[in-house]
Amino acid sequence: MNYPVWFLPAIGGGTLIAFIAIVHVFVSHFAVGGGAFLIALEKKAYKEENKEMLEIVKRFARFFILLTMVFGSITGVGIWFITALVNPGGISFLIHNFVFGWAAEWVFFVLEIIAAFVYYYTFGKMDRKTHLKVGWIYFISAWMSLFLITGIIDFMLTPGKWLESHTFWTGFFNPSLFPSVFFRTFMSFLMAGVFGLFVLSFYEKSAAKEKFVKYSSLWVIISIILMIPFALWYVSVLPVEAKSLVMGKSPTIVITKQVLTYSSIAGILLGAIVYLKPDFNKFFVSLIIFLAGFLIIGSFEWTREAARRPYVINKVMYSNMIFENEVESLKSEGFLKKAKWVSIRNITDENKIQAGKEIFIHQCYACHTIGGFNNDIKERAKSMSYTALARYIEKIHKVRYFMPPFAGTKEEAKALAAFIAGDLLGKEVKEPESQKLDGKTIFENNCSSCHEVEDFEDLISGWSKEKVRKALDMLDKLNEEMPPFEGTPKEKDTLTEYLLKISGGEK
Numbered sequence: 001m002n003y004p005v006w007f008l009p010a011i012g013g014g015t016l017i018a019f020i021a022i023v024h025v026f027v028s029h030f031a032v033g034g035g036a037f038l039i040a041l042e043k044k045a046y047k048e049e050n051k052e053m054l055e056i057v058k059r060f061a062r063f064f065i066l067l068t069m070v071f072g073s074i075t076g077v078g079i080w081f082i083t084a085l086v087n088p089g090g091i092s093f094l095i096h097n098f099v100f101g102w103a104a105e106w107v108f109f110v111l112e113i114i115a116a117f118v119y120y121y122t123f124g125k126m127d128r129k130t131h132l133k134v135g136w137i138y139f140i141s142a143w144m145s146l147f148l149i150t151g152i153i154d155f156m157l158t159p160g161k162w163l164e165s166h167t168f169w170t171g172f173f174n175p176s177l178f179p180s181v182f183f184r185t186f187m188s189f190l191m192a193g194v195f196g197l198f199v200l201s202f203y204e205k206s207a208a209k210e211k212f213v214k215y216s217s218l219w220v221i222i223s224i225i226l227m228i229p230f231a232l233w234y235v236s237v238l239p240v241e242a243k244s245l246v247m248g249k250s251p252t253i254v255i256t257k258q259v260l261t262y263s264s265i266a267g268i269l270l271g272a273i274v275y276l277k278p279d280f281n282k283f284f285v286s287l288i289i290f291l292a293g294f295l296i297i298g299s300f301e302w303t304r305e306a307a308r309r310p311y312v313i314n315k316v317m318y319s320n321m322i323f324e325n326e327v328e329s330l331k332s333e334g335f336l337k338k339a340k341w342v343s344i345r346n347i348t349d350e351n352k353i354q355a356g357k358e359i360f361i362h363q364c365y366a367c368h369t370i371g372g373f374n375n376d377i378k379e380r381a382k383s384m385s386y387t388a389l390a391r392y393i394e395k396i397h398k399v400r401y402f403m404p405p406f407a408g409t410k411e412e413a414k415a416l417a418a419f420i421a422g423d424l425l426g427k428e429v430k431e432p433e434s435q436k437l438d439g440k441t442i443f444e445n446n447c448s449s450c451h452e453v454e455d456f457e458d459l460i461s462g463w464s465k466e467k468v469r470k471a472l473d474m475l476d477k478l479n480e481e482m483p484p485f486e487g488t489p490k491e492k493d494t495l496t497e498y499l500l501k502i503s504g505g506e507k
């Protein structure tokens with residue numbers, strides 16, 4: 001609310017970030033793991049006094065420099081450019097707290113670039129020992145970059161003691177720093193191995209190639225296996241809410257975890273086959289291993305991002321750039337009055353829809369597109385009426401932890417509901433006339449956000465009237481995701497009748 005929102009209704013800022021981040025994460029981890037990989041290969045070639053192997057290492061080094069220096073730098077700038085535009089509030093907060101972390105990272109980055117160039121251009125010209133040392137300087141500075149950025153990124157997920165002390169060091173050495181650093185280090189070795197197999201698949205058959213294929217596949221297998229304990233450690237230090245999202249409360253994370261599992265299995269199996277039969281490392285096989293590596297990284301990063309919901313910085317700032325400690329005052333004084341980048345301050349009947357749109361842009365668009373493929377609000381809210389939405393929005397965070405609380409007045413919640421139900425979904429926007437509620441309305445107001453009427457044919461098929469009535473007293477016990485129903489006993493009776501009716505009657 002202190003910054004303008006870059007509004008691309010059908011794409012969504014999250015998609016943009018995901019797109020650039022995945023490319024950058026891939027390249028930047030490769031830059032770290034590749035360093036270690038080159039040193040290891042070079043040593044191996046020296047040990048065996050094998051010219052052909054050394055030639056391959058040199059070719060690797062050239063490709064490596066091109067990829068990491070050119071592509072890595074472009075995507076590295078790109079990611080800051082995009083994140084700063086999509087979430088200026090979050091980035092500004094991080095810069096204010098960690099500017100020296102970044103400064104240190106830039107120093108290592110410069111060192112990394114210099115070492116990489118020296119390494120490549122002196123290949124075969126410098127004495128062996130010194131050349132390997134240059135390789136080490138490269139690897140260590142690249143790893144230091146990883147270390148420093150990881151501290152800041154994981155602060156966003158687990159701010160830990162920073163929440164009390166607000167100091168640089170407590171924020172940096174946050175609970176998930178070490179599991180994450182180790183996990184990422186092996187992830188970077190995995191990238192190196194995957195890359196080795198892929199590039200080698202284009203090389204002509206030779207004894208040197210065969211050795212390197214075997215060696216690269218070992219990097220793939222061992223890295224994946226070593227990533228597992230650190231992934232478990234990582235999950236174990238998450239705050240309760242994030243943990244429960246990761247352990248199954250978030251439907252998207254559940255799918256992502258399956259992707260992670262299957263790609264890891266595929267990576268290990270194919271890696272093992274290639275190790276036993278290096279000839280098998282054809283283009284398509286190495287491509288599948290490459291994709292498996294890509295999916296492992298992608299699903300890990302996705303899970304880490306999604307586990308932070310509804311925050312961009314856990315317990316501090318929500319994804320929509322509203323600070324947690326601002327919500328109460330926004331609820332009582334009104335969002336539109338305090339926000340800097342809105343045009344409407346007072347809601348009237350005429351501007352209600354427009355006001356709702358502005359609120360949507362500032363509070364919901366961070367995670368919902370309008371008509372896009374990613375979390376489309378039209379799709380999500382299609383079964384809800386205007387009144388149902390208005391009520392839902394007011395308790396949105398209570399019903400669904402992964403969405404931020406609504407930061408605005410009752411009137412503003414209604415304007416938002418009017419925008420979604422009226423403007424986007426073309427439904428009638430009308431205040432309910434009387435307080436007397438029939439079953440259908442009670443259902444719409446309390447259940448329609450998660451259930452369709454048709455669901456109940458299956459959900460309560462065969463249930464007796466008593467069972468349904470009793471269930472309404474303890475919905476939260478029936479399923480973790482369901483909020484308790486807070487209606488009066490009379491309303492519960494009415495709803496029971498209605499539910500039985502829509503399920504095809506008591507049996």
Ligand code: HEC
Binds near residue numbers: 365375400
């Ligand atoms: C931090 C991200 C985030 C923000 C911000 C957010 N949502 Fe959501 N919302 C989600 C996710 C994720 C889902 C889908 C969950 C699923 O896959 O079932 C969802 C689902 C929904 C649904 C479908 C019903 C339900 O409970 O699943 C509605 C309606 C909805 N959101 C409305 C809103 C409105 C209105 C706002 C703004 C006040 C908002 N959301 C802000 C993440 C968010």
Ligand code: HEC
Binds near residue numbers: 449450451455472
């Ligand atoms: C925030 C989402 C949410 C809301 C709101 C919600 N439910 Fe559910 N409910 C669920 C989920 C998830 C399940 C699990 C079954 C499924 O996949 O539908 C469920 C299951 C049920 C079941 C079957 C329970 C069982 O043990 O088999 C009943 C009955 C039910 N809901 C009734 C209701 C009624 C009545 C309301 C409104 C007062 C309601 N629910 C509101 C999410 C919700």
